[in-house]
Every structure is written in C-alpha cells, then in structure tokens.
Amino acid sequence: MVRFINLTLAGITSGAVFAAVALALVLIWRATRVVNFAQGAMLMITTFIAWSVIDAGGSYWLALGAALASGLVLGAVVERVVVRPVENKPHLNAVIVTLGLFVVLQAAAGMIWGDTPHSYPPAFTIRGLSVAGTWLLLSPFDLFVIGAVAAVMVALTLLFVRTDLGLKLRAAAFAPEIARLQGVRVGRMLTLGWALAALVGSLAGVLVAPSVFVGPTQFDAMLVFGFTAAVIGGLDSPAGAVVGGLLLGCALSYVSGYVSSDLVTMGALAALITVLMVRPNGLFAASGGRRV
Amino acid sequence: MSGPPSADLLELRDVTVRFGGLLALDAVSLTAPRGRVTGVIGPNGAGKTTLFNVVCGFVRPESGELRWRGARLGRHRPHDLTRLGIGRTLQGLGLFQGLTVLENVMVGADRHARTGFASGLLALPRADRDEAALRGRALARLEELGIADTAARPPGGLPYGVQKRVALARALVCEPDLLMLDEPAAGLSAAEIDEIAELIRGMRGGPGVVLVEHHMDLVMGVCDRVVVLDFGKVIAAGEPAGIRDDPAVLDAYLGEEVRHDEGTA
Incomplete structure (x- = not known):
C-alpha cells in the first residue's frame, strides 16, 4: 500500500510537469492549429539560459525568472518570425517548420553550451518527507513543482475566463476573421498565445531539469510525454491537458515501479496508441476531425 | 462622438x-x-x-x-x-461557436475596453473593472433584444432567429454610430x-x-x-x-x- 501511494505521489509530480508541457502544446494548437514540435527544444533553450544564470552565480529564483522571461520572448519571436509566414498555408508546412526549428535550436544549444549535460539544482531539498515514520516519495521540491504548475494553471484559467484579453484570445483562436471585424488584433493575439505557451513550457523545463539534467537532447522525452498527455486530454482542451498529464504521470510511475523502469517510454507510447484507437479525439474533446 | x-x-x-x-x-x-x-x-x-x-x-x-x-x-x-x-453583422451568423452567447457579445464590446496588453496579461485590477463593465453592457443589450436568458449558453443550439439577435446584439454593444x-x-x-x-x-x-x-x-x-x-x-x-x-x-x-x-x- 505504501508502495502504491509512493508511486502515485511520484506520478503526480512528474504528471504535473507533463501537464505543463501538454498545456503549452494545447495553447498553441488552439490558437494556430499547429502542433509545436519545437516545444521541447524551446524549453531546453530557456532552461539553458536559467542554468547560465545559476552558473554565473545567480540565485535559483533569478534563474527561474530568466527562464520564464526568455520563454515569453522566445515564444513571441518564434511566432512572428518562423510561424507567421506559413500561417494559412497547408498544415504540413507548419509541422515541417517546427521540426526544423527543433533541429536548429538543438544544434545551436550544442554549439553554445556544449553537449555534456549539466546538473541543475532543485529549489528545495529532494529528500522525501516522512509521515509517521514512513518515508514518502514526495519531497518539498516535489510539492514546489506541483504548486508551481497548479499556480500557472489557475493564473491561465483566470486570464482566459475572467479577462477581456482572455476573451479576445479565445475569439481569435475560434474564428479569426470574425474576431477581426469585432476589433480584435488577431495577429497580436496569436503572438501572445505563443508567448504564453512558451512561458508555461519554460516553467516545465526548469522544474524537470534537476532530474533529467540540462543538455541539448535531455528534454526530447518531455515533448513525447507532453504530446501524449495532450492527446489523452484531446488537443483542444486545456483542462484535458492537465488531467492527461496527471494520468500519464501516474500510469508511467506504476509501469516503472511495478514492471520495469526500462518500459516507461514504451508505456507512454502504448497509452498514446490506446487513446488514439479508442478515443481518437481524446478523452475530453467535444468532437470534430482534425489533421496534424 | x-x-x-x-x-x-x-x-x-x-x-x-x-x-x-x-x-x-x-x-x-x-x-x-x-x-x-x-x-x-x-x-x-x-x-x-x-x-x-x-x-x-x-x-x-x-x-x-x-x-x-x-x-x-x-x-x-x-x-x-x-x-x-462602425458595427456590422455578417451574412449568415458569424458567431463564435466555442463561446457563450454573453461572451460573443462581449467580444463586440471591445471598443470601450481600455485594457492594455500588459495590464490584461497581468490581470491588473483595472482590467477586472473593465471586464465587469463590459459584461454589464453586453447583458443590457441581450435584455433589450429579449434574449438575456440565453446568456450562458453556447449559440449553436439556439433557434436561428435567436442567433440572429445575438449577432445583432454583438454589433450594437459597441454603441456604433x-x-x-x-x-x-x-x-x-x-x-x-x-x-x-x-x-x-x-x-x-x-x-x-x-x-x-x-x-x-x-x-x-x-x-x-x-x-x-x-x-x-x-x-x-x-x-x-x-x-x-x-x-x-x-x-x-x-x-x-x-x-x-x-x-x-
């Protein structure tokens, strides 16, 4: 029983990070109907920037701030410079462009920071908490991870549901031409959507960095897990992305704990294929076909 | 004016x-x-x-x-x-199917919203006040057109005539000249x-x-x-x-x- 609880706790922690990556993908999918295959590379770059801040003697929080700020900027720049020219072109163009960006960013990171992974400090101790004499697979840092992701989710929900800007973001995503006639600057909304998504991604990067280390290829799996979580939730649903992330996190934790940690990636693929076969629109999507 | x-x-x-x-x-x-x-x-x-x-x-x-x-x-x-x-309605409906009736109208009320990019992003208090004012104006328009009871629903399931009124309310909510x-x-x-x-x-x-x-x-x-x-x-x-x-x-x-x-x- 303790083992099950521990695996669940570990699953929730990693699931929170998957959820953040999934949310980054969903935000971009909703705004521009593009699956951003460069998301993993983008959060790798911002995490490297955070690592550089720490390496230069900056505090953890300064580094986190640098990662979030650079994520915001990187997202906006990528939308303006790389994605904007292929908008309204066949979907495949955007897919190829983001894949190309992924390769470019990975190569650039290798040139700037080298290929050797660097360690990244956690914000708090990763020593598990002890309850009634039993050690749990839940450390203060894990709590911070869950709390940080939850805070971002709440902030984003408030932004989208409670503010005029959020309404415009949604309107621009649903029907850009009509939104334009209502006075919405659709281009700006798309840029902001990408910036917000990259911000969430950069948070995920910093949170996962202590366990995967910081290197050009260290975050590739995050894209796979995040994408799986997003598909489980239905690519259109931010709430689904969060639930999908948590479900995937727990499922992979059980696979790793009860079967073998070698099978984790295969477990993610199995989950992805199962969902695509049983509910191709995801567990939370309303309906409607889509092409990726 | x-x-x-x-x-x-x-x-x-x-x-x-x-x-x-x-x-x-x-x-x-x-x-x-x-x-x-x-x-x-x-x-x-x-x-x-x-x-x-x-x-x-x-x-x-x-x-x-x-x-x-x-x-x-x-x-x-x-x-x-x-x-x-200048407010306009579109041939057909041109409603946002993913938003509620009230939100559809609120998008049209943009003219009076003064939310800047940054303040909206940070959800500053002013943005909140604007949002409440916007919501109030949008509701008032729906009431004038006799469809306030549909405010929380998605437009897709409503009768066509009601959806037309929603589109009209959206065009009117920015108080166009x-x-x-x-x-x-x-x-x-x-x-x-x-x-x-x-x-x-x-x-x-x-x-x-x-x-x-x-x-x-x-x-x-x-x-x-x-x-x-x-x-x-x-x-x-x-x-x-x-x-x-x-x-x-x-x-x-x-x-x-x-x-x-x-x-x-």
Whole structure:
C-alpha cells in the first residue's frame, strides 16, 4: 500500500510537469492549429539560459525568472518570425517548420553550451518527507513543482475566463476573421498565445531539469510525454491537458515501479496508441476531425 | 462622438472596384446619414457585398473615396471598424461557436475596453473593472433584444432567429454610430422578419443604419432611403415608394413576375 501511494505521489509530480508541457502544446494548437514540435527544444533553450544564470552565480529564483522571461520572448519571436509566414498555408508546412526549428535550436544549444549535460539544482531539498515514520516519495521540491504548475494553471484559467484579453484570445483562436471585424488584433493575439505557451513550457523545463539534467537532447522525452498527455486530454482542451498529464504521470510511475523502469517510454507510447484507437479525439474533446 | 450633428456619417464618392476585368463597383456614390436607415438592394452580383467590404477595409477601391464623419478613410483595416464606431453583422451568423452567447457579445464590446496588453496579461485590477463593465453592457443589450436568458449558453443550439439577435446584439454593444446589416432577414421566418423589422425601426433616430437585403418587404418597410445597384452601378436612389415604381429598377431587379404581381394586387 505504501508502495502504491509512493508511486502515485511520484506520478503526480512528474504528471504535473507533463501537464505543463501538454498545456503549452494545447495553447498553441488552439490558437494556430499547429502542433509545436519545437516545444521541447524551446524549453531546453530557456532552461539553458536559467542554468547560465545559476552558473554565473545567480540565485535559483533569478534563474527561474530568466527562464520564464526568455520563454515569453522566445515564444513571441518564434511566432512572428518562423510561424507567421506559413500561417494559412497547408498544415504540413507548419509541422515541417517546427521540426526544423527543433533541429536548429538543438544544434545551436550544442554549439553554445556544449553537449555534456549539466546538473541543475532543485529549489528545495529532494529528500522525501516522512509521515509517521514512513518515508514518502514526495519531497518539498516535489510539492514546489506541483504548486508551481497548479499556480500557472489557475493564473491561465483566470486570464482566459475572467479577462477581456482572455476573451479576445479565445475569439481569435475560434474564428479569426470574425474576431477581426469585432476589433480584435488577431495577429497580436496569436503572438501572445505563443508567448504564453512558451512561458508555461519554460516553467516545465526548469522544474524537470534537476532530474533529467540540462543538455541539448535531455528534454526530447518531455515533448513525447507532453504530446501524449495532450492527446489523452484531446488537443483542444486545456483542462484535458492537465488531467492527461496527471494520468500519464501516474500510469508511467506504476509501469516503472511495478514492471520495469526500462518500459516507461514504451508505456507512454502504448497509452498514446490506446487513446488514439479508442478515443481518437481524446478523452475530453467535444468532437470534430482534425489533421496534424 | 465628435463631428457635426446632422452631417452624413458615411459617404462614398465615385467608388470604383475592379476584380481583374470585372467591374464590381462602378463610380458608386452613397451617403448614410445619422439616425436614418439606408437600404442597398440589387440582384446577386450587383456589388452589394463588395460595397460592404470596401467600407470594412477588406477591399481597397481603385478610385473614388470613402469618408467617415467628413474625414477621408484611407488605410483602415477590418479591426479598426469598432474603434471608428462602425458595427456590422455578417451574412449568415458569424458567431463564435466555442463561446457563450454573453461572451460573443462581449467580444463586440471591445471598443470601450481600455485594457492594455500588459495590464490584461497581468490581470491588473483595472482590467477586472473593465471586464465587469463590459459584461454589464453586453447583458443590457441581450435584455433589450429579449434574449438575456440565453446568456450562458453556447449559440449553436439556439433557434436561428435567436442567433440572429445575438449577432445583432454583438454589433450594437459597441454603441456604433453606424450599423451595417448584411442580409439580416436571410434564413428567417416571416414572423422573425417582422421582429427584425421592428428592431430596425426602433433604431431610427439612433445610429445610422445601412441595410443590405434581398427581402423586399423588409427593405420597403424600414428604409428611409433606398439605393439600387445593378452590375456595380447605382441605377436608382430615393424613397422606397418611388423605387418601387421605378421602371429601371423593376426591369433590373424585381423582374417581370413582381411587376405582374403589382399589376394584379
């Protein structure tokens, strides 16, 4: 029983990070109907920037701030410079462009920071908490991870549901031409959507960095897990992305704990294929076909 | 709301639009005064929609000019419309299916929202206040149109006539000085058309209204002035009663059948 609880706790922690990556993908999918295959590379770059801040003697929080700020900027720049020219072109163009960006960013990171992974400090101790004499697979840092992701989710929900800007973001995503006639600057909304998504991604990067280390290829799996979580939730649903992330996190934790940690990636693929076969629109999507 | 009180709000002077070899609008002149309803009719392909699109900034005229409150409108873009004080409904509905009725209307209320990019992003208190004011104005419009009870629902499942009202509420919520209605009667039942006519008549004395419509009874019933387009040219303009009897109009637009009906009625 303790083992099950521990695996669940570990699953929730990693699931929170998957959820953040999934949310980054969903935000971009909703705004521009593009699956951003460069998301993993983008959060790798911002995490490297955070690592550089720490390496230069900056505090953890300064580094986190640098990662979030650079994520915001990187997202906006990528939308303006790389994605904007292929908008309204066949979907495949955007897919190829983001894949190309992924390769470019990975190569650039290798040139700037080298290929050797660097360690990244956690914000708090990763020593598990002890309850009634039993050690749990839940450390203060894990709590911070869950709390940080939850805070971002709440902030984003408030932004989208409670503010005029959020309404415009949604309107621009649903029907850009009509939104334009209502006075919405659709281009700006798309840029902001990408910036917000990259911000969430950069948070995920910093949170996962202590366990995967910081290197050009260290975050590739995050894209796979995040994408799986997003598909489980239905690519259109931010709430689904969060639930999908948590479900995937727990499922992979059980696979790793009860079967073998070698099978984790295969477990993610199995989950992805199962969902695509049983509910191709995801567990939370309303309906409607889509092409990726 | 500046500008001389009784001046023409919108004025087109000799506007010409050409798509390749096709003359879509041929030196069309038109005025839409404040507080009155101006109808634009014409057969399919006469240039009605092109005219709308010129006003909205989707299409740039080859020659001629567009004046808004006496000032020339040159390079305006579609997203400038609400800021200028021009509201429009679309052919069909053009509602956001993913948003609730109230949110649909709130998107249209943008003109008065002063939320900046950064303050909205950080959800600062001012943005919150604006949002509440916006919500209030949108609800008030829905109430005026008698559909406040649908506010929280997605528009997709509502009857077509109700959805048309939502679209109208959205165009009205920014308190436009000019309201452009693109075929508001399309797809409505006779009873619903009467309701729309009533709504448009009720606006007289408020914003200027430009009504593009096929439905003759609606046009004749609510317009103060009617402009008839055919092959991109204005072939007649004047009071509805005069237009109804104009032989050029009957030939071009109403056709033999209607003339026959008129004769027997």
